Each structure stands twice: as structure tokens, then as C-alpha cells.
Amino acid sequence: MSQLATLFWLRYTVFKNSLTTRGEVARKILNALLLLFPLLLSVGIGIALFVALLTVEQFRGPVVSGGMTTVLATLLFLMLISQSTGASSHFDPRRFVLFPIKMSKLYLLNLLSALGEFSMLMILPSMAGMLLGLGFAYQQPLGGLLAFVLALLWVDALFICTGMLFAWLLSGRKRSREILFALLIGFMTIGGQLLPRFFITPYGQSLVHWLLPYRHIISTIFDWTPIGVWSFFFQHLATGETVAAYLQLLLVCGIWLILALGLGYALFWRLATSASASSSTTPKQSDTANPKSSNFMALRLPFVSGQISAIVAKELRYFGRNPATYLTILSALIFPLIFFRSGRTGSGIGEGLGWMSGWVGYVFLMNLQYFAGLFAYDAAGFRQYMLAPIKWSRLLLGKNIAIWFTVTVQIGLVLLGAELLDRNLTTEKVYVAGCSLLISAAIYSVVGNYVSIYFPYRVQFGVPAKRRENWSGIYLLAQFALLVGVIGLLLLPVGVGYWFKSKGLLYVIFALLAIASWGTYVWLLERQGKLLEERRFEIAETLNRKTEKV
Amino acid sequence: MVNPSEIIPFTPSVPAQVPEPIALQTRNLTRWFGDFLAVNNLHLEVRRGSFFGFLGPNGAGKSTTIKMLTGLLAPSDGQIELLGYDLMNDPIMVKRLIGVVPEDLNLFDRLTGAEYLTFVGRMHELERHVIAERTAELLRVMELEDKPKALLVEYSHGMRKKISLAAALLHNPQMLFLDEPFEGVDAVAARTIKNLLERMRERGVTIFLTSHILEIVERLCTDIAIINHGRIIASGRLDELRTQAGTNLEEYFVNLVGGARRMTDTLSWIG
Structure with missing residues (x-):
């Protein structure tokens, strides 16, 4: 031959x-x-x-x-x-x-x-x-x-x-x-969107x-x-x-x-x-013998256990070292800020508040890969969770907290951008953004946890690769469901408020939705932890499976 | 060379007068992969404080067994009792007591060595100052302290083995599982690890080791078991084995797993 x-x-x-x-x-x-x-x-x-x-x-x-x-x-x-x-x-x-x-x-x-x-x-x-x-x-x-x-x-x-x-x-x-x-x-993805918009500025x-x-x-x-x-x-x-x-x-x-x-x-x-x-790359010698960087890993968060704090610290370290995170944050911020600059945010119920909810939903959508791929970057490290004396629901909570933190920072930057660019950031917009964040965080975590447990996939640092074959379909399905479901849910109170011309009603519905979504999250967390425990072997196998490529 | 027909599977000659405390016990441990039976009804006992060598040819079921013993793989059937706890019922308790160096290492590639050890220490709920002290000490002993900013992904294979061993030792486990710990490790590092393991054994830690390097097993282990085709074909104390078989471990092992017969085969174009 x-x-x-x-x-x-x-x-x-x-x-x-x-x-x-x-x-x-x-x-x-x-x-x-x-x-x-x-x-x-x-x-x-x-x-x-x-x-x-x-x-x-x-x-x-x-x-x-x-x-x-x-x-x-x-x-x-x-x-x-x-x-x-x-x-x-x-x-x-x-x-x-x-x-x-x-x-x-x-x-x-x-x-x-x-x-x-x-x-x-x-x-x-x-x-x-x-x-x-x-x-x-x-x-x-x-x-x-x-x-x-x-x-x-x-x-x-x-x-x-x-x-x-x-x-x-x-x-x-x-x-x-x-x-x-x-x-x-x-540059190639965002540049194509930004350049035409730049020429009308x-x-x-x-x-x-x-x-x-x-x-x-x-x-x-x-x-x-x-x-x-x-x-x-x-x-x-x-x-x-x-x-x-x-x-x-x-x-x-x-x-x-x-x-x-x-x-x-x-x-x-x-x-x-x-x-x-990997062995071919020789790390540079450092002049400091004392590893200060491990101090961050000793991060202690209030109200949660040391184990959960350790998970959060590890996840934040990973976010910080992952070029894909910077790309996500850039994608999440660029459009809201352009639209703010274009004067598309009014202050009426249907306009300004609706946009605010929409942008929060958009930022979450950009971060869906992290919610729906909780273990994607862990690879062989997942086995460390299997060997560690930690409850699986705690692991989920720790990972969720880390994503909530990064998303909150991104939404904070959007709000800050809105204030700097448009000077029309009102208390009610902050309230709506806060409630939208709470609702989205709970729903994305619930859905993302299930997707991560049932359809785990592996991602290489810097670039999604070696995915499971079923990844794209499920991911797109989750993306579509969340796009329609969550953004629809976030716009519901705005729509009702607009219809009845009542801001009070809008605030109440937002608050009720936030409480209901968090109730659901807390109610399901233990169950999801048990589910994760049951499926841990399949997940470990998927994360360690090497895709043959010639 | 010893004639294979003369090899008698080894069993302890004299039963112990006083039952010794058991660190690990399995009953009917079985694992199927589809139609393939990787581990077949395994009964295994490891004495507390022993240095237990788990040997077998490639594909015999060693790694599958060690993965099941450490909770990294679900058994198809059977029970595992570790340090008095049932692995299925008390997994958290068992995990607190054991340290594991799996064959394909369980590292978070984008953490530095110190960060990884800190993370592992915190998962085991050690005090902050204890983690800091032990991390520094482990990095020094493993000779990993001069590259504090290097991520684990940048480590060489030997360095990865050493950091994995360091993580397994950090919480001072009562039992240590090591799956091929000397594979890809240079002679200097291997000596460090061997000395460390010997000291641990002297302090009463039970060590369960798989290795293809029989000289190391012969030097370090007090007890051994040999697995082939998913079944234990010999087990007992190493000194008794030597006396009974009248040969060294390598001869005994090779003949027992059928290697002597294969050695007569030749390649047609080499002659």
C-alpha cells in the first residue's frame, strides 16, 4: 500500500x-x-x-x-x-x-x-x-x-x-x-462586528x-x-x-x-x-524561593467552608490564567458598551430597564460555556475531587460561586460603563440589573449544573478542543433554551410594569422571581450533588479520554 | 532458569497466631468492561503497616484494581474495606485517611506546585499554617522549590510524579496507594522517593505499591500479591516467598506469569 x-x-x-x-x-x-x-x-x-x-x-x-x-x-x-x-x-x-x-x-x-x-x-x-x-x-x-x-x-x-x-x-x-x-x-470574531459599527461613529x-x-x-x-x-x-x-x-x-x-x-x-x-x-518547556528560574502565589489559594471567603473557598480560589486562578476568559469578558462587555454609547438606553420602563435586563441576560449568555462546562478545564484534575474528602454539592457550590463572581464583575463593568458613557445610571436600573443578575445566576447554575453532570466535555486551555461529539448539539440546545427562557423571564416584569404603567409592580415581580429562582437553586443543589456523585466515574472518564487524531 | 512446572504458587506457610490488624480487605472484587472481565472476584488482604507490592504483567488488572481501591473506578461487584471503613458507605472518611498517586496523574495543570499543594491541603481541611509549613517542606524534599512560578503543565514527567506524591503525603495519610511511582523518574529522584517511603513505613504507614521494577519491589516490599488475568495467583510475605521458592522475585514472577515460555519465541528475520 x-x-x-x-x-x-x-x-x-x-x-x-x-x-x-x-x-x-x-x-x-x-x-x-x-x-x-x-x-x-x-x-x-x-x-x-x-x-x-x-x-x-x-x-x-x-x-x-x-x-x-x-x-x-x-x-x-x-x-x-x-x-x-x-x-x-x-x-x-x-x-x-x-x-x-x-x-x-x-x-x-x-x-x-x-x-x-x-x-x-x-x-x-x-x-x-x-x-x-x-x-x-x-x-x-x-x-x-x-x-x-x-x-x-x-x-x-x-x-x-x-x-x-x-x-x-x-x-x-x-x-x-x-x-x-x-x-x-x-479580532476575527469581534472585529467583523465592530468595524462596520465603528465607521458610523x-x-x-x-x-x-x-x-x-x-x-x-x-x-x-x-x-x-x-x-x-x-x-x-x-x-x-x-x-x-x-x-x-x-x-x-x-x-x-x-x-x-x-x-x-x-x-x-x-x-x-x-x-x-x-x-x-510539556517536558520540553523549561520554566524560567525565579529569584524568589518562597512561593507567594500560593497565598491566593489560601483565600478564605466569609459564610462558606474552607473547602468551598479553596474551590473558588482554584477556579478564579484558572479563570485568570485562561486566555478564553479574557475573550469572553471582552465579548460580554463590548456590545452593551457600544449600545450605551449609541444612546439606545432610555430611562422609561419599557426602554432603559428592558435594555438593562437584556444586557444582563446577554452577559450571562456569553458566560454560558463556564456554567455548562463546570469540569471542562479540569481534565485529569477532576480525579483530585474524587480523592478529596468533600461533598459533591459543595464542589458544585464552590464552582458556581466562582462563576457568579466573574459574571458579577462583568455586569459591574457594564453598569460602570453605562454611568461613564451615558451618565444616566439610576437606582432603579441598578435594582433591575441586580435582580436580573440574581435570577440569571440561579437559573444558569441550575441548568448549567445539570448539563455539566450529564454532558461533560473537555476543553483545552485557550481553545475549546477535543470535545465530546455530543457537545455542540447539547450546548446549542442549552444556549437556545436559556436565551429564550431567561431573557424572556427577565423581560416579563418589565413588560408587566409597562403594561400596567406601574414601577412598583415591576419591582415586586423582579423580587419574587429572584426569590423563586434562588429557592429552586437551593432546593436542587443537594440533589445535583448526589447526581454528580453517581456520575463521577463517567465524568472522569470523559475528561480523561484522549481523542485520537492523526 | 527455573522450570515453570516447578513453580508453586506461593501461599503463606504458617498461619499467623494472632490475627494482625488489616488495613485493606476486598471481597469478591470484580470489574467488567463490556464483555471483558478485568478483575475477577478478587480477595485481597493487606496488613497494617506493611509495604505491599502489587505485581502483574501488562493488562493483568493492576491499575483497574488500584483505581477501584481508591474510589477512582466503580467496581462491578464486591466490597472494599479500608482502614476499618467501607469505601462505598464511608467514602469521605476513607479519603481522609488515604493518599493516592494514580498512574495517570490527577493534577490541575494550570496551578503552580505550591498552589496545587495548598489546594489539596485545603480540601483536606488542614490548618493554614500546617499547609504552608508542609508545602514548603515537601517542595524542598522533592527538590521542586527552585521553580515556584512554573505551572504544573510546564513540569517534566518526573517533576509531575514528585508533586503528585507530595500531594498524596500532605495530609499525612495512614495508607498510601502508589501506581507506578518510579516510572519516568530519574535515579536521584527515585532514591529520594524510596527513602521517603521507607521512613513512612517505619512510622507505620501502610503502603500499597504497583511497579514494574521488581528490584525496587524486592528491596522495599514486605508483602506481595501477583495478579494475572484479573485473578490473584500468588500472595504472601516476601521473605517467606524467597525461602519457599528458592529464587529471586524476578525469576519467580517471570515463570509464574508464563514469561519463560514466551522467551523461547524468536523473530523470523532476526533469528
């Missing part, structure tokens, strides 16, 4: 061997079915684009000017999901470095296998529909085909290059690289006015990028400047393709030849 065939056989065998139980098989089938819908949708979009470009002339202009930009932005976003979740199916060069296989061959194989990635399958039909459609529309079918092939090659190279960059950033288990990774993810408008005289230079530069060259190509095809169109397309695609392939291969090689084990 040739080496290439062997690698595909290996991938198939690893997949086949992962189907150890009926549950696993069912999960894989369910996931495949879940993927089927977006894939069909994607193919549908591609066909629709092709037909629309052939039949509707007015449609061609906007597609030529902004089509590829949209497709590439979508691809980048989708790539983030697969690459950052560790779901990418590229061959990890570290696993093959001892075998007599050329790295270039392995790299080529990765380029080929990238074409089967979910994110690629999601955008390739649109890309094909658009570029081939434009080619046919301008009576240049071969030009359309060439544009599509070049786009395919470049996107493929970019995909692998990004994948290698992410793999390299996380390979050394170095915090600096993890933080850089989190910032990259943050006074600062953005000033920047646009400042750049206006240079628009031709900017446009020319843009034409030499892989995002803008397709627009240039079809615009020039439409005006009959065929030679210039083809030349620039080939030149730009060639240069960027070589750059992406070269950088990707350099990272690939570096990844293959760098030791990945």
Missing part, C-alpha cells in the same frame, strides 16, 4: 474504531444529519447565485464589487470555528515525523484533505456559483473557470496556513502564544473623510489583494480589457498563493520538528 493510501486508510480506521458504542454511532449519524442541512443550503446558494447571475443583469454589478469579499469573510469566520475547536481534519505532522515520509508529501495531502473540511464545503458552492456564473454571464466561461480554480487554490492554501498557525500557537503550551491566539480569534466618519482623497490609491492596493483581484478581473472582462484582467489575476493569485503555501509549509515544518511535550 502506498504511503498516501495508508494515510487515508489510517484516517478511516481511526474513525471506524471510534465507533465503539451504539451511542457513538448514533451521535456520529446525528452530527452528519445536522451537517446535511447547511451543506444542502450551501449548494442551494451556489446554484441560486449561478442562475441569478446568468438571468438578472442588475445582480452582476454588486456581486462583482462585493461578492468575493463576502465569501472570503464568511470562509474566514467558518474557518475559525473548525480550526479553533480542534475539529480541523488536517494530518498533524508531529504524528508522522518518525516515519519515512516526506513532509512535502504530507503537506500536499493536507491541502487535499482541506477541500473536504466543513467550512470549505460551506463556501465552495457559493464561490463556484459566483465565479462560474460571472464567467458565463460575461461570455467568458473559461475565464470564470480559471478564476474559480485560482480562488480554490488560494483559499485552500490560506486554510492550511491558518490551521498550521493555530496549531503552532497552541503547540508549546505557552501562555503568551495562547493569549496571542485568543487575541487573533477575538464620529471617529469612524472622521477617518473616512480623511481617507477620501486617497481612495484611488486604496482601490488600486485592494486590486492587488486576493480579496479585490476578482472584482478587478470581472470589471475588466466586462469592459473588454481581457489581457490586463488575466495578467493581474494570474500575477496576484500566483504571488499570494506562493506566500500562503510558503508560510503554511514553514509552519508545518516547524510544527513537525518542534517538541510538543
Whole structure:
């Protein structure tokens, strides 16, 4: 068997061997079915684009000017999901470095296998529909085909290059690289949302006015990028400047393709030849022999036992050392603060108070991963809980307290931002925010505890990875239920208050809901503790299970 | 070499006149993994204050057994009594009395060594000053004090073993379970650990050890049991074993688990 065939056989065998139980098989089938819908949708979009470009002339202009930009932005976003979740199916060069296989061959194989990635399958039909459609529309079918092939090659190279960059950033288990990774993810996810909003702010408008005289230079530069060259190509095809169109397309695609392939291969090689084990990293010597940092672990909270305080201290330490936390906090804060700045918070019952409840709900939603994945970052450390003489309900309480603390800090920052930016923070808004926080904290904890106990999953530091196959479905379900349930619940008192024109009624309903949700939490905590005790072996097994990846 | 047919599974020759206090006792301990029977109806007794070596070839059921004994894995059937407490009924009490170094370590990777020990001490509800003193002492003895800011994820394998052992010793357990504690540990660290364990045994701590390094077992252990295919095939005091079998532990072990027969096999292309 040739080496290439062997690698595909290996991938198939690893997949086949992962189907150890009926549950696993069912999960894989369910996931495949879940993927089927977006894939069909994607193919549908591609066909629709092709037909629309052939039949509707007015449609061609906007597609030529902004089509590829949209497709590439979508691809980048989708790539983030697969690459950052560790779901990418590229061959990890570290696993093959001892075998007599050329790295270039392995790299080529990765380029080929990238074409089967979910994110690629999601955008390739649109890309094909658009570029081939434009080619046919301008009576240049071969030009359309060439544009599509070049786009395919470049996107493929970019995909692998990004994948290698992410793999390299996380390979050394170095915090600096993890933080850089989190910032990259943050920039790519939040940046896409923030940039358009920035340009409607006074600062953005000033920047646009400042750049206006240079628009031709900017446009020319843009034409030499892989995002803008397709627009240039079809615009020039439409005006009959065929030679210039083809030349620039080939030149730009060639240069960027070589750059992406070269950088990707350099990272690939570096990844293959760098030791990945934790033992390879030598910690720096410190000049202090006395470990002061353990003082924080001796944190003693009022009203709770030392064991619970220790759990809280450990969890807060983990939050502080996890780049993903910074990303969560950034995501949780950025939108409320932008909206406050945009003057979307009034002071009436239906407006200002409703927004306040909504933002509290939003901050909680951003933190759902911590509520619903209580043990996700513990990995092998979970066994320490099993060996420690602690009641399981206490463990849950300690973990919940730590998340309540971080969420309270985030909501505090939102309130502080509201005061600093809008100067209209009233006592009633604080009251509503406080009650919303209490209600959400109790409900999220109850639901999150159940999800964590029944559907545990493992997360690597800095990046969600090696998840259980059932993770995404359950997580999304919980997210949807909590989004509708909790935000609906938080808006209920506001709605009732607005309907009856009574703030007093609003306050009373908020208070009653807070009491009811906390009663539920306290009532269920012991039961959840017993449940956790019963399921501890399954959880430990899940957290320690290593996902085979080649 | 000893002929395998001459090997007689070892049993203590003289029953003890006065029943000795038992630290660990299992009855009908069984564990199934699907259709595979990993541990088969295990009856095990470990004397208090003994240094007990639990031996067996790869896949014999050692780790499964030790996980069940320490509450890290649920038995399919059977009972476990540790230091007078039933593990199923009094798990919290048992956990207070035992220390465990599992084979695949139970560390929180993003804590420093000192933070991890502080956390473990607090989980065992030790006084703050006791935790601080013992942490400093353990880090010194284990030679981990010169890297106080290093996270456990940055530790080498040997360092991780040592910090795990330190955590197991922190609350001064009456019984210690060590699953392959010398695996991946350098000679200097191994000597430190061996000395430490010997001192603990002298102080009356019961130690339950699994190891593939039979020289260490022979040097440290007072009692042994050998497990193969999930069943105990020999158990008793090591000095009696030596006398009865007339050979060293390695010969005895290899012949007992069928290694002598396998040694006659060769590789066709090597000859």
C-alpha cells in the first residue's frame, strides 16, 4: 500500500474504531444529519447565485464589487470555528515525523484533505456559483473557470496556513502564544462586528473623510489583494480589457498563493520538528524561593467552608490564567458598551430597564460555556475531587460561586460603563440589573449544573478542543433554551410594569422571581450533588479520554 | 532458569497466631468492561503497616484494581474495606485517611506546585499554617522549590510524579496507594522517593505499591500479591516467598506469569 493510501486508510480506521458504542454511532449519524442541512443550503446558494447571475443583469454589478469579499469573510469566520475547536481534519505532522515520509508529501495531502473540511464545503458552492456564473454571464466561461480554480487554490492554501498557525500557537503550551491566539480569534470574531459599527461613529466618519482623497490609491492596493483581484478581473472582462484582467489575476493569485503555501509549509515544518511535550518547556528560574502565589489559594471567603473557598480560589486562578476568559469578558462587555454609547438606553420602563435586563441576560449568555462546562478545564484534575474528602454539592457550590463572581464583575463593568458613557445610571436600573443578575445566576447554575453532570466535555486551555461529539448539539440546545427562557423571564416584569404603567409592580415581580429562582437553586443543589456523585466515574472518564487524531 | 512446572504458587506457610490488624480487605472484587472481565472476584488482604507490592504483567488488572481501591473506578461487584471503613458507605472518611498517586496523574495543570499543594491541603481541611509549613517542606524534599512560578503543565514527567506524591503525603495519610511511582523518574529522584517511603513505613504507614521494577519491589516490599488475568495467583510475605521458592522475585514472577515460555519465541528475520 502506498504511503498516501495508508494515510487515508489510517484516517478511516481511526474513525471506524471510534465507533465503539451504539451511542457513538448514533451521535456520529446525528452530527452528519445536522451537517446535511447547511451543506444542502450551501449548494442551494451556489446554484441560486449561478442562475441569478446568468438571468438578472442588475445582480452582476454588486456581486462583482462585493461578492468575493463576502465569501472570503464568511470562509474566514467558518474557518475559525473548525480550526479553533480542534475539529480541523488536517494530518498533524508531529504524528508522522518518525516515519519515512516526506513532509512535502504530507503537506500536499493536507491541502487535499482541506477541500473536504466543513467550512470549505460551506463556501465552495457559493464561490463556484459566483465565479462560474460571472464567467458565463460575461461570455467568458473559461475565464470564470480559471478564476474559480485560482480562488480554490488560494483559499485552500490560506486554510492550511491558518490551521498550521493555530496549531503552532497552541503547540508549546505557552501562555503568551495562547493569549496571542485568543487575541487573533477575538479580532476575527469581534472585529467583523465592530468595524462596520465603528465607521458610523464620529471617529469612524472622521477617518473616512480623511481617507477620501486617497481612495484611488486604496482601490488600486485592494486590486492587488486576493480579496479585490476578482472584482478587478470581472470589471475588466466586462469592459473588454481581457489581457490586463488575466495578467493581474494570474500575477496576484500566483504571488499570494506562493506566500500562503510558503508560510503554511514553514509552519508545518516547524510544527513537525518542534517538541510538543510539556517536558520540553523549561520554566524560567525565579529569584524568589518562597512561593507567594500560593497565598491566593489560601483565600478564605466569609459564610462558606474552607473547602468551598479553596474551590473558588482554584477556579478564579484558572479563570485568570485562561486566555478564553479574557475573550469572553471582552465579548460580554463590548456590545452593551457600544449600545450605551449609541444612546439606545432610555430611562422609561419599557426602554432603559428592558435594555438593562437584556444586557444582563446577554452577559450571562456569553458566560454560558463556564456554567455548562463546570469540569471542562479540569481534565485529569477532576480525579483530585474524587480523592478529596468533600461533598459533591459543595464542589458544585464552590464552582458556581466562582462563576457568579466573574459574571458579577462583568455586569459591574457594564453598569460602570453605562454611568461613564451615558451618565444616566439610576437606582432603579441598578435594582433591575441586580435582580436580573440574581435570577440569571440561579437559573444558569441550575441548568448549567445539570448539563455539566450529564454532558461533560473537555476543553483545552485557550481553545475549546477535543470535545465530546455530543457537545455542540447539547450546548446549542442549552444556549437556545436559556436565551429564550431567561431573557424572556427577565423581560416579563418589565413588560408587566409597562403594561400596567406601574414601577412598583415591576419591582415586586423582579423580587419574587429572584426569590423563586434562588429557592429552586437551593432546593436542587443537594440533589445535583448526589447526581454528580453517581456520575463521577463517567465524568472522569470523559475528561480523561484522549481523542485520537492523526 | 527455573522450570515453570516447578513453580508453586506461593501461599503463606504458617498461619499467623494472632490475627494482625488489616488495613485493606476486598471481597469478591470484580470489574467488567463490556464483555471483558478485568478483575475477577478478587480477595485481597493487606496488613497494617506493611509495604505491599502489587505485581502483574501488562493488562493483568493492576491499575483497574488500584483505581477501584481508591474510589477512582466503580467496581462491578464486591466490597472494599479500608482502614476499618467501607469505601462505598464511608467514602469521605476513607479519603481522609488515604493518599493516592494514580498512574495517570490527577493534577490541575494550570496551578503552580505550591498552589496545587495548598489546594489539596485545603480540601483536606488542614490548618493554614500546617499547609504552608508542609508545602514548603515537601517542595524542598522533592527538590521542586527552585521553580515556584512554573505551572504544573510546564513540569517534566518526573517533576509531575514528585508533586503528585507530595500531594498524596500532605495530609499525612495512614495508607498510601502508589501506581507506578518510579516510572519516568530519574535515579536521584527515585532514591529520594524510596527513602521517603521507607521512613513512612517505619512510622507505620501502610503502603500499597504497583511497579514494574521488581528490584525496587524486592528491596522495599514486605508483602506481595501477583495478579494475572484479573485473578490473584500468588500472595504472601516476601521473605517467606524467597525461602519457599528458592529464587529471586524476578525469576519467580517471570515463570509464574508464563514469561519463560514466551522467551523461547524468536523473530523470523532476526533469528
